Amino acid sequence: MTTSxxxxxxxxxxxxxxTRAAIQDHALRLFVAQGYAATTVxxxxxxxxxxxxxxxxxxxxxxxxxxxxQLDPVFVECFLAQPAEVGPLAAMRAALREVGGNLGNxxxxxxxxxxxxxxxxxxxxxxxxxxxxDNLKMFNDAVAERIGRxxxxxxxxxxxxxxxxxxxSAYFTVLEDGGSVEDLLEQVxxxxxxxxxxxxx
Amino acid sequence: MTTSxxxxxxxxxxxxxxTRAAIQDHALRLFVAQGYAATTVxxxxxxxxxxxxxxxxxxxxxxxxxxxxQLDPVFVECFLAQPAEVGPLAAMRAALREVGGNLGNxxxxxxxxxxxxxxxxxxxxxxxxxxxxDNLKMFNDAVAERIGRxxxxxxxxxxxxxxxxxxxSAYFTVLEDGGSVEDLLEQVxxxxxxxxxxxxx
DNA sequence: TCGTAAAGTGGAAGTTACTATCAAAAGATA
DNA sequence: TATCTTTTGATAGTAACTTCCACTTTACGA
Numbered sequence: 001m002t003t004s005x006x007x008x009x010x011x012x013x014x015x016x017x018x019t020r021a022a023i024q025d026h027a028l029r030l031f032v033a034q035g036y037a038a039t040t041v042x043x044x045x046x047x048x049x050x051x052x053x054x055x056x057x058x059x060x061x062x063x064x065x066x067x068x069x070q071l072d073p074v075f076v077e078c079f080l081a082q083p084a085e086v087g088p089l090a091a092m093r094a095a096l097r098e099v100g101g102n103l104g105n106x107x108x109x110x111x112x113x114x115x116x117x118x119x120x121x122x123x124x125x126x127x128x129x130x131x132x133x134d135n136l137k138m139f140n141d142a143v144a145e146r147i148g149r150x151x152x153x154x155x156x157x158x159x160x161x162x163x164x165x166x167x168x169s170a171y172f173t174v175l176e177d178g179g180s181v182e183d184l185l186e187q188v189x190x191x192x193x194x195x196x197x198x199x200x201x
Numbered sequence: 202m203t204t205s206x207x208x209x210x211x212x213x214x215x216x217x218x219x220t221r222a223a224i225q226d227h228a229l230r231l232f233v234a235q236g237y238a239a240t241t242v243x244x245x246x247x248x249x250x251x252x253x254x255x256x257x258x259x260x261x262x263x264x265x266x267x268x269x270x271q272l273d274p275v276f277v278e279c280f281l282a283q284p285a286e287v288g289p290l291a292a293m294r295a296a297l298r299e300v301g302g303n304l305g306n307x308x309x310x311x312x313x314x315x316x317x318x319x320x321x322x323x324x325x326x327x328x329x330x331x332x333x334x335d336n337l338k339m340f341n342d343a344v345a346e347r348i349g350r351x352x353x354x355x356x357x358x359x360x361x362x363x364x365x366x367x368x369x370s371a372y373f374t375v376l377e378d379g380g381s382v383e384d385l386l387e388q389v390x391x392x393x394x395x396x397x398x399x400x401x402x
Numbered sequence: 403t404c405g406t407a408a409a410g411t412g413g414a415a416g417t418t419a420c421t422a423t424c425a426a427a428a429g430a431t432a
Numbered sequence: 433t434a435t436c437t438t439t440t441g442a443t444a445g446t447a448a449c450t451t452c453c454a455c456t457t458t459a460c461g462a
Binding site: 011015040042 | 446447449450458459
């Protein structure tokens with residue numbers, strides 16, 4: 001009961017995926033409609049037609065319904081798939097464009113709502129930043145391997161830190177101005193270009 | 202009932218300051234002794250001999266007992282006090298050295314415990330990062346004024362983002378290795394030196 | 403196809419962080 | 433001393449999680 005890629009797709013897995021998606025969809029919908037804090041887990045569970053216990057089996061916390069990002073693994077895969085001769089910054093920018101360019105209209109709108117929620121609700125914002133530092137570690141290791149350098153190299157760590165810092169800064173700037181997902185990609189990309197040019201002040 | 206600086210120092214204020222310090226001290230002590238999650242607000246309140254209601258009047262959340270940083274305003278003041286001809290990066294490094302060099306032994310030990318807690322407890326970590334992005338904004342504005350540039354300048358924003366990113370990266374690297382507060386200052390400083398040198402990869 | 407193991411679900415009961423309210427106590431002021 | 437303001441503690445609540453157990457549904461070998 002597996003695909004050619006080896007992923008199991010039995011009835012169980014499909015049902016699980018559907019339940020998970022239903023919970024997340026209803027959660028986002030309710031959050032947008034009546035606010036994050038004002039929406040209880042019980043309401044979400046009721047809307048998704050599962051019990052509260054089941055809710056917590058799918059999402060460890062209420063926050064995770066917003067933070068769970070389907071696009072993230074796609075981006076990572078895309079980054080790693082870039083040809084070896086491309087520098088790490090260029091590879092990142094290419095991956096960004098590829099993933100961002102393939103967003104359907106509905107997907108883009110949903111993602112925008114998600115980003116707004118994260119930006120506006122302090123608890124979500126801080127959790128996002130935690131994810132970012134986790135990604136910093138993974139990014140650092142990936143780049144280390146890519147350019148054949150020790151992952152603990154101080155130069156490298158400073159550089160990856162700068163990359164992430166630049167991205168976050170651009171990200172928040174766009175969200176402050178209420179920009180779209182497309183604006184987000186554009187601003188992040190040009191900020192990375194500045195970094196590539198040696199951060200001329 | 203005020204000093205020559207105009208700060209009120211009545212019995213009330215002094216008692217408040219003492220209560221605040223007592224709560225934070227007992228909180229940190231208990232967290233270190235028996236773990237953050239295992240310590241309840243009731244226990245902290247009991248140890249500090251106040252009611253739980255009073256606890257929440259002094260610290261909006263349990264997290265804040267750890268996150269409240271007495272050194273932060275000192276650092277900001279120190280940064281702003283640097284002579285105008287010093288570049289922003291050099292000013293930052295100077296402020297870092299000044300504040301870090303004046304730490305007493307007890308203060309240093311307490312700070313180390315605080316940093317370890319923040320690093321090890323996910324909720325605290327993510328809250329810290331939120332603080333960092335708030336500081337990013339303030340830092341950006343301060344630098345903008347310092348060098349006479351618009352605070353929304355994309356170049357500037359990318360640059361300040363990079364600075365903060367480099368600092369955070371160094372910070373986490375040291376904490377991962379269980380370093381002291383002195384190691385922390387040293388690593389952050391040399392990471393900033395790398396940034397100053399154009400982040401040679 | 404049937405029986406059994408495994409996985410998923412719901413319900414109930416408990417813990418704890420946090421909020422709101424209000425009356426009593428303590429400090430400031432005249 | 434008398435009064436006015438600030439601070440405190442007690443009480444009662446809400447909601448996010450956790451734990452545990454009995455029940456149903458799905459998977460799979462015989």
